[in-house]
Amino acid sequence: MPQTIAGRIEEIIAPYLSLEGPAMPTLHAVQAAYGFVPDAAVPVVALALNLSRAEVHGLVSFYHDFRREPAGRTVLRLCRAEACQARGAERVAAHAAAALGVGWHETTPDGAITLEPVFCLGLCAAAPCGTVNERTVARLDEARLDAILEAAR
Amino acid sequence: MRIFVPGDALAASVGADEVAAALRLACPDATIVRNGSRGLAWLEPLVEVETPEGRIGYGPVAAGDVPGLLAAGFLEGGAHPRRVGPPEEHPFLARQTRVTFARCGITDPLSLAEYASLGGLAGLRRVLTMDGPAIIQDLAESGLRGRGGAGFPTGIKWRTVLQAPAHQKYIVCNADEGDSGTFADRMVMEGDPFLLIEGMVIAGIAVGATRGYVYLRSEYPHAIAVVNQAAAIARREGLLGSSVLGSAHAFELEIRVGAGAYVCGEETSLLDSLEGKRGQVRAKPPLPAVAGLFGCPTVVNNVLSLAAVPDILRPGGAAAYQALGIGRSRGTMPVQLAGNVARGGLFEVPFGMTLGELVMDIGGGTATGRPVRAVQVGGPLGAYFPPALFDTPFDYEAFTARDGLIGHGGVTVFDDTVDMARMARFAMEFCATESCGKCTPCRIGSTRGVEVLDQIIAGDTGRLGLLEELCDTMKFGSLCALGGFTPYPVMSAVRHFPEDFRPRLPMAAE
Numbered sequence: 065m066p067q068t069i070a071g072r073i074e075e076i077i078a079p080y081l082s083l084e085g086p087a088m089p090t091l092h093a094v095q096a097a098y099g100f101v102p103d104a105a106v107p108v109v110a111l112a113l114n115l116s117r118a119e120v121h122g123l124v125s126f127y128h129d130f131r132r133e134p135a136g137r138t139v140l141r142l143c144r145a146e147a148c149q150a151r152g153a154e155r156v157a158a159h160a161a162a163a164l165g166v167g168w169h170e171t172t173p174d175g176a177i178t179l180e181p182v183f184c185l186g187l188c189a190a191a192p193c194g195t196v197n198e199r200t201v202a203r204l205d206e207a208r209l210d211a212i213l214e215a216a217r
Numbered sequence: 218m219r220i221f222v223p224g225d226a227l228a229a230s231v232g233a234d235e236v237a238a239a240l241r242l243a244c245p246d247a248t249i250v251r252n253g254s255r256g257l258a259w260l261e262p263l264v265e266v267e268t269p270e271g272r273i274g275y276g277p278v279a280a281g282d283v284p285g286l287l288a289a290g291f292l293e294g295g296a297h298p299r300r301v302g303p304p305e306e307h308p309f310l311a312r313q314t315r316v317t318f319a320r321c322g323i324t325d326p327l328s329l330a331e332y333a334s335l336g337g338l339a340g341l342r343r344v345l346t347m348d349g350p351a352i353i354q355d356l357a358e359s360g361l362r363g364r365g366g367a368g369f370p371t372g373i374k375w376r377t378v379l380q381a382p383a384h385q386k387y388i389v390c391n392a393d394e395g396d397s398g399t400f401a402d403r404m405v406m407e408g409d410p411f412l413l414i415e416g417m418v419i420a421g422i423a424v425g426a427t428r429g430y431v432y433l434r435s436e437y438p439h440a441i442a443v444v445n446q447a448a449a450i451a452r453r454e455g456l457l458g459s460s461v462l463g464s465a466h467a468f469e470l471e472i473r474v475g476a477g478a479y480v481c482g483e484e485t486s487l488l489d490s491l492e493g494k495r496g497q498v499r500a501k502p503p504l505p506a507v508a509g510l511f512g513c514p515t516v517v518n519n520v521l522s523l524a525a526v527p528d529i530l531r532p533g534g535a536a537a538y539q540a541l542g543i544g545r546s547r548g549t550m551p552v553q554l555a556g557n558v559a560r561g562g563l564f565e566v567p568f569g570m571t572l573g574e575l576v577m578d579i580g581g582g583t584a585t586g587r588p589v590r591a592v593q594v595g596g597p598l599g600a601y602f603p604p605a606l607f608d609t610p611f612d613y614e615a616f617t618a619r620d621g622l623i624g625h626g627g628v629t630v631f632d633d634t635v636d637m638a639r640m641a642r643f644a645m646e647f648c649a650t651e652s653c654g655k656c657t658p659c660r661i662g663s664t665r666g667v668e669v670l671d672q673i674i675a676g677d678t679g680r681l682g683l684l685e686e687l688c689d690t691m692k693f694g695s696l697c698a699l700g701g702f703t704p705y706p707v708m709s710a711v712r713h714f715p716e717d718f719r720p721r722l723p724m725a726a727e
């Protein structure tokens with residue numbers, strides 16, 4: 065029996081509604097299930113949390129982690145903060161952007177890879193670094209990045 | 218036989234999981250322990266084998282090195298180019314005074330028994346025989362100041378919460394660690410999570426709070442997993458719950474994950490985020506200690522502040538802690554050496570070591586082998602210091618006197634290829650991206666700052682006066698330190714590296 069998207073979202077967020085201050089865990093749960101926060105989730109979350117739709121939109125737009133559209137199959141995040149810059153992060157990022165033909169926050173046309181900036185992963189003594197979906201990677205250089213991109217294609 | 222392969226995020230990011238898998242295959246009889254990191258980052262993955270002569274380290278080890286290591290007899294501590302020897306004898310560790318990091322890298326982070334056998338829970342057990350004012354008296358005597366950045370005396374904060382009448386109080390651990398160049402909170406959470414939990418339970422007992430939250434940044438998935446597992450174990454073993462270690466005290470703990478906003482490290486913005494709002498900074502007063510989470514009296518402390526507490530509360534701990542350090546900076550600081558540094562990692566020392574000793578003697582200068590040109594201390598809101606200021610001792614007041622700050626203890630090293638005008642621009646850009654938007658000097662000033670720096674970089678050095686005015690407006694007109702301190706990296710770059718703000722090309726077009 066097909067379930068409506070609203071019904072599915074209600075199910076996803078149900079475990080979090082009894083928490084103190086449930087909004088962030090609720091939105092994280094939606095994003096974990098869909099990979100982004102679908103527009104259809106906004107009224108469902110708003111109703112469940114007794115917030116206005118505008119307030120829920122406000123949360124989604126305020127926090128960098130929440131996305132409103134699906135990302136590529138692989139999300140490559142590269143650290144742009146100072147310690148990584150000190151070890152050539154800008155050069156590595158330029159290499160990635162050129163190899164993929166995309167800029168920050170963009171996805172390759174085939175939907176394979178999204179390139180995103182991140183500001184510090186706490187790996188600053190093994191810079192430059194980044195993440196490939198859930199995996200963290202450090203001591204990056206052009207060659208290591210090429211291998212990562214190759215595997216993600 | 219036990220082999221230690223760090224499960225820490227940094228080690229994992231440079232291949233430790235693959236090394237552990239290779240060792241499991243090659244040595245099916247050995248127990249592979251995923252310990253925390255010792256903090257010798259350049260040697261990660263630093264694998265240690267337990268031998269009759271003690272633990273012998275090898276690093277950095279790649280999965281492909283495993284057959285060669287075995288052939289060299291590494292299970293017996295045999296010679297090999299990657300052999301580091303007994304880690305404790307390595308100068309980088311031998312020169313430290315490890316208090317907060319006493320166990321990190323040695324134990325299995327999720328073994329409560331090991332934690333207790335190496336000094337863990339001694340503080341809490343003593344606290345269970347004391348009342349709130351006596352606990353706080355000890356804390357005040359230790360001289361502990363907040364390690365999150367502001368350096369506010371922890372004892373005074375706790376006393377305010379103790380004295381605030383309320384039905385519900387909270388302990389909130391600030392684990393947002395957004396500063397570039399810092400990772401000590403992460404290492405505690407991944408390498409010795411029960412230390413943080415014990416510190417929070419003690420805080421709860423001291424001020425009369427029964428609920429705690431760890432606000433942990435989403436950029437730390439390893440730490441999130443470890444702290445959640447540790448909390449589950451602590452609940453099962455009665456360290457958390459309705460009767461802490463069988464006492465009349467109750468303490469519940471929950472881990473909440475941030476969502477990528479740097480400003481949520483600011484304590485009031487963090488509280489708004491925990492409550493489920495946009496993380497905007499609140500005007501003070503009221504202080505969180507009086508009206509914090511859901512309007513209740515709340516202790517907000519950094520991970521390192523809370524992790525220092527158990528040792529201070531053990532018998533004789535406060536006096537021992539107070540005896541370390543210089544001036545009004547007491548105890549130890551877990552300094553984090555990052556960026557372009559030959560020997561990066563975690564170095565815990567009593568306050569007072571000079572910046573130059575840290576960067577040159579301990580850190581070994583740059584990783585690239587080029588001259589050190591600039592060092593940013595204290596994260597993205599900290600000043601850039603040239604080697605001429607390397608005699609500055611690591612001490613809150615000494616850094617303030619030189620228009621800098623030690624913040625959360627991050628030291629980021631740059632070599633002579635750094636372009637300081639670009640770093641100044643980055644500071645403004647970061648502020649513009651991360652501003653919570655509440656006040657104009659920060660929100661608009663930082664965007665203007667980027668434009669003005671672009672003009673300066675393009676050769677219009679006449680704009681330097683305007684840049685300084687903008688910085689003054691931000692410094693004195695901002696509600697919090699994001700807008701208020703961004704002028705530190707910007708103006709320190711201008712002051713100490715003026716040559717980078719002069720025209721690079723002859724201005725033929727003008």
Ligand SMILES: Cc1cc2nc3c(=O)[nH]c(=O)nc-3n(C[C@H](O)[C@H](O)[C@H](O)COP(=O)(O)O)c2cc1C
Pocket residue numbers: 362363364365366367368369371391392393394395396479480481482483484485517518519520522523697698699
């Ligand atoms: C923009 C901004 C970001 C901050 N980020 C952090 C942080 O990531 N971690 C932290 O402990 N304190 C951070 N602070 C400082 C906190 O506001 C607060 O002073 C601290 O959590 C108090 O704990 P402590 O007394 O133990 O240091 C930040 C402050 C500002 C203005």
Ligand code: SF4
Pocket residue numbers: 480498651652653654655656657659660695696697698699700701
């Ligand atoms: S200084 Fe910036 S981040 Fe701080 S309150 Fe003002 S706008 Fe928000």
Ligand code: FES
Pocket residue numbers: 143144145146147148149183184185186187188191192193396397398399
């Ligand atoms: S600056 Fe890149 S990981 Fe910290």
